[in-house]
Amino acid sequence: MNDKKEIRNILLLVFVIIIVGALIIAKFYGNNQKERYNISVIAGEAHAERWVVLQQGLEKAGNDYNAQINFYTVVNGKDAREQKDLINRELEKKVDAIIVCAVDSQEIQEVLQKSERRTPVILIETDLKPGHLYSQVSPDNYEMGYHLGEEFVRQQEGKETTAGILIDNDKIAAQQERLKGFEEALASAKNITIKWRASDYQSNERVDNIIGMDCVGTQNATEISKVNNEKISIYGFGNAEANIYYMDKGIIKALVVPNDFNMGYLSVQNAVQAVEKDMVYKNTIVEYIVVTGDTLHNEENQRIIFPLVQ
Template sequence: MKKSYRKWLIIASSLLCLSLLLFLIYSIQTQKEKKVVHMVYIPKLIDETNDFWTALIEGANMAAKDYDIDLVIDGGSNETDYEDQNRRIQKAIDSKADVIAVSPISYTNSTEMVKKVKESGIKLIFVDSGVDEDVADALIATDNFAAGMKMGKFMQQSLNEDSQIAIVSHVKDASTAIDRERGLRAGIGPYEDQIVEVVYCDSNYQKAYRLTKELLEKYPDLDYIAGLNEYSAVGAARAVDEIQGGASQRVKVIGFDNSLEQIKFLEKGVFQAIVVQKSFNMGYLAVETALKVLKGEKVPPVIDSGSELITKDNMYTEQNQKLLFPFFDK
């Protein structure tokens, strides 16, 4: 009887130990599967007055919530300060993030630092812009050449052999500025030589406004001004509206992005058209793609988040209203 009891006690103890071991293994495996992904996103800047960056960051935050990702947004306040951004990239590397997403400020001066991300064994995603070397695991951005081409082709309809054109761009060494200008030039085709000047506002509303006023004084016969991002487009529109006012203005303006102020200028007739980027979509796709890369899934090297050219005539369609007011569609 005692031997039988001892035998069953040993069996029970063994089963208990085995159960505990299996439970421990399961718990460890579950913890591994539930490991929270640590992601850092470094935009060109954080500016609550800029609807493009606000919407992009909102999209990234929503994706992080949907996929249970620990997302840290770490951006500066100056879209031209690549040195500050490089320091933030180094800080993200030191934090041992699983994946780092960057919107490089400089096409050339950001390259060496983003290469360090890859050298550290960290996955790298570019958002909105890139650098002069193919180093990222994926780029999520507007096809800026194609978007610039849309702008140029629209402008061409109103141009003639006597037209004078000026471009108010944003940051000289930014890939977005480079590609949009290239696309615009291709779009206006035979009128490219009639671009009288290109100026850079360094993504500053007031500087874009001042530069546009100077252009209007310098070129009294100026016909068309193209603003290549929200800052440059808004500044240009403010200057033209102030000097000429009303819908009868002679100088035409076309711009990028869709802040509420830009939409009002479009309704008023100051803007002939605006090229709207899908910035919320861009931010969401950036986080979603980062997670796929971490899981080892194959992703396209370049993902076009899309853009549409919107005029006063088509701005009230249901689809374009969703693009112009993305937050009201949730």
């Protein structure tokens, strides 16, 4: 009888040990399992090549920080109303954070300021004054424009020349800042005449050079040169595959390439930190490079142009 009682007590003790052990393991696992964040990214024009490298950075950070990245674009790359609707929709869904590349800086600032939700918002290349609800991840757009202007002036070597400037969307503050920097770099270059500034080439007079103020504008400029079979030198921004191809062919003479991979990665990193630290924000400046045909294949430049190949 005593033996049976002793066996029962031992079994009961073993059972208690198993239960307690299971609870400890479950608690330990739960405490060490990262929370999965839901982050929405709302960009501009759909199918634009410029998002490719940015998305690579977003996805890499999503894996590193256990975040689900939902990437959205607008059908019309200049439609602020469509982008505002997307932002409001994602705010209503109560996502953890939103990353925005604004198609109209002022309009987007207004919709963010009116929002009553305290959802962290990270702005990419939007150049707004920081607010209590958002921070920025961006290169210095004025500086990029200025350095492109310096390179343009240098390559003219004092020769008389004409230029046109393609501004794909003048409602984007980043493009305004680039244009300002570019034109200030040309201020003392008396040999260069800017013939026009426009969103497209139609009905504008022929020029020796076209400068695109963003990736899309630069791609459009190369198409103008190709379609019209004219020897127009192109200068611009962005590491779209077409831009790199035309630089290799000698049509694009200089490109300013922001580190889009880092911009995407740091946007997610900042968003997660903002959520975890209860909306403690910081603004982040992203590096960029000025590339010419002579420096295109430099190892450091290739690291930024093709980040996942390295």
